[in-house]
Amino acid sequence: MASNKGASLSRRDFFKASGLAVGGGLLGGLAPSVAKAAVPDSKWESHFSACDMCFNKCGLVARVRDGVVTKLDPNPKFLKSRGMLCARGNAGIAQLYDPDRLKHPLIRVGDRGEGKWQRIPWDEALDMAARKMQEIRKKYTPCGHLFSAGADLQTQFVTRFAEVYGSYNITSHESLCLLSGTRGFLDTFGEVPFADVLNSRYVIMAGANRFEALVTPDSMDLMTAMKDGCKLVVLDPRFTKTAALAHEWHPIRPGTDMIFMLALMHIIIGEKLFDPEWIAEKTSGIEKLTEHVRQYTPQAAADQCGIPREDIVRIARELAEAAPRSMVYPGRRTSDYENSTQIRRSFALVNALLGNWDRPGGLLAARQVGLKGVPYDPPWYDENPDDRVDAHKVPGMFEHEGSFVITRDAVLKGEPYPIKGWFVYKTNPLVNAPNRKKSIEMAKAMEFMTVVDITMSDTAWMADLVLPAPSYLERQDPCSGLQGSVACACVVKRDPVVEPLYKTRPVFDILKSIADRLELGEHFDFSMDEYRDQQLRGLPDAMDALDRDGVYYNPSKVYGIYDGRIYKTTSHKIELYNKRYEQMGQDPMPVYTPPSSVPENHFRLVIGRNAYLTHGSTCNNAMLHELVPENELWLHPSAATKQGIDTGDTVLVSSAVGQGEIKVRVTEKIREDTVYMLTGFGPLSKGLSLIQDSGASIADILEDRFDTISGNASMHETIVSVTRKVPA
Amino acid sequence: MTRQFKRHDRSDIFMHWFNAACWIILLVTGVGLIGNPDLDPVGSWYPRTLRALVGGGANLLNIHLAVGFIWIFAFVGYLAINARGALFFLREIFMVSPARDMGWMIRKMVIMTLGPKVLRKLGMNPDLPAQGFYNMGQKAFAQASVVGGVIIAVTGIIMFLSDKVFTAQGTWIVSWSITLHFVAVGLVFAGLLVHIYMAAISPEERPGFKSMFTGSVPEDYARHHHGLWYDSVKSENASTGDETG
Amino acid sequence: MTKKQLAMVIDSGACIDCKACVISCKVANKVPGAFSRNWIKEQAPDFSGTARPSMHFQPGACMHCDTPTCVAACPTGATYKDLETGIVEIDKGLCIGCGNCIPACPYGARYRNPETCKADKCDYCPERRAAGLPPACVDTCPTKARVFGDINDPMSEAHQLLKSGKNPIVTVVNEVTDTKPNMYYLDKTAPGDWTEPAVVPASMTAMKQLTPLVKGIVGLSGLGVLAMLGRQLLVGDSHEQEENHHD
Structure with missing residues (x-):
């Protein structure tokens, strides 16, 4: 993929400049365009707020004319979202004026x-x-x-x-x-990291789809980083848009990510591609890990995950070469397998070996926001x-x-x-x-x-x-502290x-x-005002900044937060070997067990979302509904041919616990042994007028298994049959 | 003083000049509404200047529409009140005797442009066949005006309704209406040039021109130019004893 | 050559097909229902195994062309190229919604708004520009793939991207109709095969073809009148006497 040096340089400089500006407590570089944007003109009033169309809480400017919101724009001063508002954020107006709103108790x-x-x-x-x-x-x-x-x-x-x-x-x-991922990383680093995607040179993204399931600033920063030469390797059974834009896409067999990661560690340790001093100083259990990953040869991994041995070896070397400015991206939704905590811990361990913790282009500790709790x-x-x-x-x-x-x-x-x-x-x-x-x-x-x-x-x-x-x-809402990786640590508030x-x-x-x-x-x-005053009691300048810019930045430390500090783990170090797990009777290091096999003519159901929807909360939004009127089942052509199914056919997707009717989209964007559908459709409620009979609900079909460590749901453990529904 | 023969009611006279005024305004504004280098009949300076003069194309369109509707409503109203007159008029202009009227038409055209001598040289009789209330030239222009006027009015209404009732699927009707409107106006305008010359500039029709103000023509003009009509009025008058004066 | 040429320089390689621009535009410009003033085209992936499958997304909208076929298809000049800004504008007061311009755009950038019943398309958000804001699609873009500005102004980012020479610049046109679009893509873009030859409706073609004929007939008529007038002036009213022969 051709990169675009000229454009990316300027964009990158812009972000770097803004990042530095945060560090120095100034936002000089952004001021002129912002001032204009925030000044109300004769046609509309402008009000700051924070988006609520997903969890990201992007800063926005609402343009209001005669008491009616006419447009929602990004707050250009809001660095976490890189001054953007996505399709859902823009469609917030259709949520406000949705005729299906509840109006009375x-x-x-x-x-x-x-x-x-x-x-x-x-x-x-x-x-x-x-x-x-x-x-x-x-x-x-x-x-x-x-x-x-x-x-x-x-x-x-x-x-x-x-x-x-x-x-x-x-x-x-x-x-x-997201709890499995939270657990896995917390039990390795002692806290949940933020990925410095912007400054990374090599990103492996498995079980995450950042160009569709947008997370700010990661999604934007990933593109900026790629424009600046960062390599993106995507492991996904599905050809997501992230896969489509990546340098490499490997249609990994679902549920085998762990052995891929273990094989990466096998190479990195076996070929001594890590920084021994850093590992010795910051981590505990390298000897045990060295011993543990010996069994996970690239060939063993290749046999399980379907990614060629030589690719695994090459990726491991490339990843280590780029370290510490390289990472296995932690991901967000990790409610996929019964051993998801261990799967994500294997991600965390690769990162630990890369020595990227608390360093540019790696995994960052939470920054100080300064918002106080109200006891x-x-x-x-x-x-x-x-x-x-x-x-x-x-x-x-x-x-x-x-x-x-x-x-x-x-x-x-x-x-x-x-x-x-x-x-x-x-x-x-x-x-x-x-x-x-x-x-x-x-x-x-x-x-x-x-x-x-x-x-x-x-x-x-x-x-x-x-x-x-x-x-x-x-x-009116309380203030909220947000972490934006390298972009910012900030506070937002919401007023009507x-x-x-x-x-x-x-x-x-x-x-x-x-x-x-x-x-x-x-x-x-x-x-609420009193509550917010309490929250902001340690940040005397924050309310002024919130009123002026719609956001308050705490110019807190970005890197090196752990210099001279102990880790919040049992060993006070990054735990390659987790003693507490040993005590709990859990595997102290991730042990690979193959996923359940998929019988002939059956499929593993994987679920997800795209950039236009936040699960059930947005499917009935009139503007977003124009983009996604229903969900479809992705089915590989060879599987479709075997079952005599064409695109547009209605099928019955059945699992051990339930079933759903859904239209099929025959596509090579999915593995032969896997089917995929969007979350959020197939409602029970008749109060969502646009999406009645709009496809199947994941809730009807998925089995209710859970991650055996965190109790997080396991939504990719369900095997389904797909049969063509003969029109009556 | 020669005897006068009544040709037009006051209302007819009014409608003629009302129509003339409307048409001039509609033509002037309408040509200004064409704004495309491949079409501009008199060059792109014209729409540009005119639009600047009235404060934009939208205003020009509104003027054109307003006058167009005044014209249409006035005509519809006039026809409703004076249906008898309208029928008489339509019968007169559409009753064409091929031999007499066509002969008149051809000979008249030669006489007017090349002169009677040429006609004689061509071996044709320069005498013009006697004509009725309207001569064939007048009939031809009246026919063009009636047919053209209806087309122009109908296509104009369609264009007016375009952004009110037409869906995207129906716009081909609007688009063809634009073409038809344009062509119809062009053809009627070609006839109008001759009509204006014959009626207002050519000296021989001067009494006819005057009758568009006074309502009547002198006896010898009636006899010479509208022989058949003259005869019928004469015989009618003889039987009723009434004489127009 | 226009004094100013407001245009977009797009790094389509940065587009993630999130459709923020599409929804933002729809809200800003009250674009109804299934219609849209802008779009993101996609290059379908090739799974034949000959190359690594990938996709490319291409944001677009009205390209504010130098030789716009939509303008040529408009009988009234309601659609025109504004020489002050370089924008292909629609004068909504003059447009009657005849629909001629819609198939005339090779890019499908126009639609007939079912609410106003007039042609509609991107006009770079004049109300927002007046308030000092970028067009809605540019403002909201997560990866800032769309760069907007006056490409004739050396100070603008759009000009600098376009004229720096660092990146090859491509436009999307087809072989039949090259409208000289002012929508520029950095490096390369795909898909490139989605544009259609401009279609001018038969009624408009007929109007253009009939124009010389109409002018000819009016001219002939004018010539006839001139001949009569000339004869009248030269020969006087002698014909009247001759006409009187049949008395």
Whole structure:
């Protein structure tokens, strides 16, 4: 692939300059264009905010004319996103003005999931929610109520409420997403790294799709780095756009990434391609690792993963040659296999061998943002059980994230204790969690279920009480600290850019009102402004910067954070060999086990998303729906021929737990033994008008397995059959 | 004083001059609405200047549309009120006697441009066959005006409706309307030049021209130029005893 | 040669097909439904095994050509090349939505807006430019693949990219219709085979072909009148006497 030196140099200089500027606490280079962008002209007012169309929280400028948002633009001063707003960010306007928005509190009047609702006044709705919560607490202890909240700036109030109410049972969205990777890297480096893609010279991307599943600034920085000569090697069973733009794409056999990584280590250690001093100083367990990876020869790996031996050897050498400015990209969604923590730990170990930790072009430690927490003191409830309902099933579960899949099983069994109330905010397990039948049963097991959302999500569809929230453009949120790798460590805030369209209430107000009714008001006796003041108490200049630029940058250290500092691991070093794992009875170093085999005429189902969708939350967005009206099943031509299937045919995709109907796209962009579909489609809810009958739901088909260390869902372990549906 | 023969009502006279005024404005603005180097009938300076004068092509289009609609509505209204007159007019202009009228037409054209001597040299009788209320030249132009006028009005309305009712699939109708509008105006304009010369400049039709103000023509003009009409009026008058004056 | 030529210089190799530009443009310009003023074309991958499969994405929009075929297809000049900016503009007050220009664009850059019933296409966001903002697609692009500016202004980034000589510059045209587009791609771009020959509707071709005929007929008529007038002036009204012979 031809690189473009001229253009990339200038672009790179620009970013370098801005990176340096952050380091020096100045943003001189960007100022002129920004000043213009932020100045309101006669036609519209401009308001800063932070996007909420995915988790990235990109800085934006809302152009408002006569109280109507006419355009959302990127905040050019927002370095984390490199001054961009993606398709979804631009389509935020269609979320705000979506006719399917929830407009009133609704109470279920038919059977659960039947879709019969009645409007009720807010006071009545809040009285009911409080009364039911109180009943459940009385009957089943406070832990008998489950709280689930997705990634949102107000999620901290759900956690706060749950804890003062007395429940330990809080699940986030992350156990359906990234926890295995978090676990694997945390248990190697003592913290979760940020990849300095911008300054890297060689990136291996496995189990990640940065040019479609956008992560800021990684996605943009990857392109900039590539323009400057960085090599990108993609391992993916699917020809993603990242694969399409990479220097190399290897259609790896799904579930074999670990042995590829182990073989890389085999070469790097065997050929002594690492920096022995750095390894000796910063890591522990090199001898054990040397011994461990001896068995993982490139040939053994090639036999498993399908990538030729010589390619594996060459890639290992190239990667080591570029070290420490090279990396195995950590990835984000790692909810794929039952041993995902170990798979990602193998990624982490290659990085450790490259000596790229805390160095340019490598993996960076979290930078100081300076945002303070707002402490609270939850009351003690004697009647509560000892632990979370999903405790002790996996050794490496994150206490504050939980495991949705394990929690759900516990709810269905009623063991170790019953859970009969469920409060859900801005997460949608009914469309994102595997094995939907169980999710439906879980909802049915509840005595009372409250969902706060902006549209009738599949999860809201199963609720007793649905409370309408304002969209991100209509509400005030707490400040949020963001890490942008080398780009920035920053703070953003969100204020309404327009008046709320409907009689909606933010979850903060809702919980505050319920807390008052439950005599827990003292834990919510503050306004949002007061809360933000508390958050910013260590950053006296931040509010001014936020008002002026829409973002506050902490000019904190980027590299060398660990110089003279110990690692937050048991050995106080980077753990090639994890002693704690040994103690827990887990493999202290990743041991490869082959993935389940795919029988003849069956396929492994892999899932993912593209740059136009954030799972279920955006499929019904009118503008994005123009780009992706439905999901399709990618099927390789040779498999399609065998089954007599053509592009456009409707097929039945069946697994051990369920099935779904979906149209087929016959394409060589997928391995013969694998099929792929987008997440987010095939809704239960009739309140999402654009995507009725729009394909299959992953939730219907995927089996509910989980990572045996973190409890994260394992969404690539499902084997399916694909049969052509004969038209009636 | 010679006896006067009445040819036109006041309303006819008004409509004639109203039409003339509309057509001039429509022609002047319409030509200015053509803005394409491959079409510009009088050169691209013309639309540029005219548009600058009225503050842009959009204004010019609006003027053209307004006058066009005034013209159409006035005509439709006039026809509704004066259906008898309209029918008389249409019957007169479309009743063509091939031998008499064509002979008149050919001979008249030769006389007007080359002179009667040439006609004689060609071995043709320079005497013109007697004509009715309208001579064949007038009929020809009237026919062109009626047919052309209807085409121009209909295509004009289609163009007006283009961005109001037509979908993308129907734009071929609009596009052909533009072509037809243009061609029809061109042909009517060609006839109009002759009409203006004959009626307003040529001395022989001076009484006819005057009648477009006064409404009547002198007896000998009527006899010479519209013999058949003269005869019919005469006999009619004889039977009723009424005389036009 | 225009004084100014607002144009885009695109590094299509940096495009990741995220379609931010497409949605941004649709919002900024209220482009309805399935229509779009801009696009990202893709070079399909080759899986035949002869080469490593790869894709190339090519952002595009109206190319504000030097010899625009859409302008030639417009009877009224509602579509015109603005010599002040180099933009091919649509005068929405003059455009009646006859549709002639739409097939006349080799790039499919135009569509007939079903709400306004007029031709529509990229105009480089005049309202945004007036407010000091880049066009919506340029502003929002994650990899900043689109560089916008006056290529005749040596100070502009677009000019510098275009004229630096560091990168070969290509345009996308077909053999039948070369409109001299002002949409420049750095290094190389693909796909290159998607443009169509410009199609001028038959009605417009007929109008152009009939124009000399119409002019001829009007000319003949004018000549006739001139002949009559000449005769009148030269011979006087003698013909009247001759005409009187038949008395």
